[in-house]
Amino acid sequence: DTAVSQTPKYLVTQMGNDKSIKCEQNLGHxxxxxxxxxxxxxxxxxxxYNNKELIxxxxxxxxxxxxxxxxxHLNLHINSLELGDSAVYFCASSDFGRPNTEAFxxxxxxxxxx
Amino acid sequence: AQKITQxxxxxxxxxxxxxxxDCTYDTSDQSYGLFWYxxxxxxEMIFLIYQGSYDEQNATEGRYSLNFQKARKSAxxxxxxxxxxxxxxxxxxxxxxVYSSSGGGADGLTFGKGTHxxxxx
Numbered sequence: 001d002t003a004v005s006q007t008p009k010y011l012v013t014q015m016g017n018d019k020s021i022k023c024e025q026n027l028g029h030x031x032x033x034x035x036x037x038x039x040x041x042x043x044x045x046x047x048x049y050n051n052k053e054l055i056x057x058x059x060x061x062x063x064x065x066x067x068x069x070x071x072x073h074l075n076l077h078i079n080s081l082e083l084g085d086s087a088v089y090f091c092a093s094s095d096f097g098r099p100n101t102e103a104f105x106x107x108x109x110x111x112x113x114x
Numbered sequence: 115a116q117k118i119t120q121x122x123x124x125x126x127x128x129x130x131x132x133x134x135x136d137c138t139y140d141t142s143d144q145s146y147g148l149f150w151y152x153x154x155x156x157x158e159m160i161f162l163i164y165q166g167s168y169d170e171q172n173a174t175e176g177r178y179s180l181n182f183q184k185a186r187k188s189a190x191x192x193x194x195x196x197x198x199x200x201x202x203x204x205x206x207x208x209x210x211x212v213y214s215s216s217g218g219g220a221d222g223l224t225f226g227k228g229t230h231x232x233x234x235x
Contacts, residue, residue, distance in 0.1 A: 033222055041153075041203055043225040055222075090159060096221060099147055099209055100166050103223055105159035 003027050006091045006106035013081055014114055021076045021109045023091030031096040032074035033103065034066060037088040046089075049074055050096050081113045116141045116208050120226035127196050127233055134181070135191040135229050137206030143167075147209040148189040149223065150180070154202040162204075165189055196233050203228045 006023040013019050025032060031050040037043045047066045048055040054066065063079045078085060088110050094103040117140040127133045139148065150162040165173045165180045173180040181190040193200055207223040 031221065035223075041228050043205065043207075043223075043228075045222040045224070048222045088157065092159075092223075094209075094221075099145075099221065100164060102149055102161040102164060103209070104161070105151075108157050108159075110157075 003104045004091055004093055004106040006089075006109055008109060009107060010110050010112075012112045012114065015081055015083060017081050018077070018079045019081060019111070020078070021089055021091070021111075023074050023076070023106055024072055025091075025093040025104070026072065027093055027095075027104060029093035029095050029104075030071065031094050032068070033092045033094075034074065034076050035090040035092060035105075037090060037108070039087070043090070047074075047076075078111075081111075083113050086111055086113045116143075116146075116210050116224045118206050118208055118224055118226035120206055120229050122229045123227070124230040125232070127231065129198060129233050129235050130195055133193045133196050133200075133231065135193075135204050135206075135231065137189045137191065137226060139187050139189060139206075139208050141187075141208060141210060143210050148180070148182070149207045149209065150178070150189075150191045151205045151207060152200075152202045153205065153228075159205075163191065198233050198235060201231060201233045203230050 004025045033048050034046040046060045065077045068074045088108045090108050091106040092103045119138045146167045148165045152160040163175045163178045165182045172182050177194045179192045205228045206226040
């Protein structure tokens with residue numbers, strides 16, 4: 001069973017389009033995240049959501065919006081895609097009440113904007 | 115704000131040798147956790163090892179051990195008897211508070227820039 005699954009794995013789209021990346025976790029974790037990995041492999045947190053509060057990295061453009069239909073899902077919606085949005089996006093989850101445990105990552109979605 | 119520094123962008127190591135990947139961190143929090151992740155060329159993020167700030171002993175997981183020196187704020191990863199399959203990107207990360215401009219807080223991982231390790235036969 002995949003602990004954190006995100007779809008699609010690859011996404012190629014044109015500038016200006018709106019797209020979504022889905023993420024689901026079956027670990028019963030109460031906190032989910034989105035991270036962006038740029039072309040230099042640098043990973044940076046975009047959002048942290050613990051089903052009560054959404055914390056946004058203030059450097060993230062408001063074209064990016066996470067949506068959580070329930071505790072097990074945190075989808076990422078991106079409006080008006082730009083070339084600079086091309087990156088690998090990782091969903092992750094962890095147990096906020098157990099800070100000594102690791103975050104589990106999905107396999108990543110490679111987004112290419114052309 | 116938390117900061118993780120990995121000063122080795124790339125390393126070449128002979129197979130079967132031990133390798134140390136450096137990581138230093140900066141935080142004003144008293145309680146924090148340090149993690150190492152491996153990212154092979156296939157792209158997934160694989161958890162390797164964890165060290166808590168209050169742990170008195172260095173963490174070990176199989177061939178992985180963490181050389182934790184709290185006073186120096188370093189958490190170096192040691193891989194013993196390296197194998198070809200160890201070739202990958204390695205990321206040091208700290209778990210701690212992530213704050214928004216509105217003052218709300220949650221936790222998250224702050225990553226270093228990574229070290230690209232290549233094991234040579």
